[in-house]
Amino acid sequence: MRLVTLFTAVALGLAACGSSQPVTLANPTVPEAYQARTDTGPNGEPIQIPAVRAAYLNERNQRQQVPYNGPEAPGTIVVDPYARVLYHVQPGGQAMRYGVAVGRAGTGYAGTASIARKAAWPSWRPTDNMIRTQPDLYAQFAGGLSGGMHNPLGSRALYLYEGGRDTYYRIHGTMDPSSIGKATSAGCIRLFNQDVIDLFAQVNTGTTVHVRSQAESLALEGPMIETPEGYVVPANQAQTAMAATPGVTPQVSDPYAAMTVSPVESAVQ
Numbered sequence: 001m002r003l004v005t006l007f008t009a010v011a012l013g014l015a016a017c018g019s020s021q022p023v024t025l026a027n028p029t030v031p032e033a034y035q036a037r038t039d040t041g042p043n044g045e046p047i048q049i050p051a052v053r054a055a056y057l058n059e060r061n062q063r064q065q066v067p068y069n070g071p072e073a074p075g076t077i078v079v080d081p082y083a084r085v086l087y088h089v090q091p092g093g094q095a096m097r098y099g100v101a102v103g104r105a106g107t108g109y110a111g112t113a114s115i116a117r118k119a120a121w122p123s124w125r126p127t128d129n130m131i132r133t134q135p136d137l138y139a140q141f142a143g144g145l146s147g148g149m150h151n152p153l154g155s156r157a158l159y160l161y162e163g164g165r166d167t168y169y170r171i172h173g174t175m176d177p178s179s180i181g182k183a184t185s186a187g188c189i190r191l192f193n194q195d196v197i198d199l200f201a202q203v204n205t206g207t208t209v210h211v212r213s214q215a216e217s218l219a220l221e222g223p224m225i226e227t228p229e230g231y232v233v234p235a236n237q238a239q240t241a242m243a244a245t246p247g248v249t250p251q252v253s254d255p256y257a258a259m260t261v262s263p264v265e266s267a268v269q
Helices: 002-017 128-133 135-141 193-202 214-221 235-241
Strands: 037-040 046-049 064-067 077-080 085-090 094-099 111-120 156-162 165-172 208-211 224-226 232-234
Touching: 077 214, 085 193, 094 193, 111 165, 128 135, 156 193, 165 193, 224 235, 232 235
Parallel strands: 077 208
Antiparallel strands: 037 046, 064 094, 077 085, 085 094, 111 156, 111 208, 156 165, 224 232
């Protein structure tokens, strides 16, 4: 009896010495780059970034090195809102490619700008005009939203300026990883939080960013077809992409028409 009691006491003692913090187990179906991680928040606090679900990681959405045929110099960021990809150009005809979600504002600008500001876990506040003209939607956010997983800018943001003036075009993270690779009703260019952290670490302020026009996208990427799931694939791959859904005719219509969004996301520039 004394021996059993001793073993019980030892077991309880070991349990008491164990960490009370939750343990995040890696998902074997998710690549390491997209596993859960802990990042440092704007006030030094730990922020848990969940793993990206495997269902969202199709081939075009996953960060990967690819051949690059554009004219831009190494170090340039190239955004193609029509092919829904972002390239970080590397030497030797290569680039790191990231999948992106594109909001209405994402196709509202084309040209060459530069990164004037970088922010980790950026805050967000609606403009005074937004609060004045739509107080029912935006007055509740007049004090701003601090950085965090609840913020639509996500883990990082890059702010683009052209000729010293703000373009209001942003490359940032997301609070909705299911949107990556798709058209969304608001915002600019969103990446998975894991991907924007990676890109953020590779670039400095002053980095050139080129946002392709639709004509440039067509010339360099070719025509794109939207799948029933809302992703785009090159038209020459459409037959393969549609094989799983026979009888469905791929088409590209207005991808924004039926979408709704929260007042926070609708204001993100």
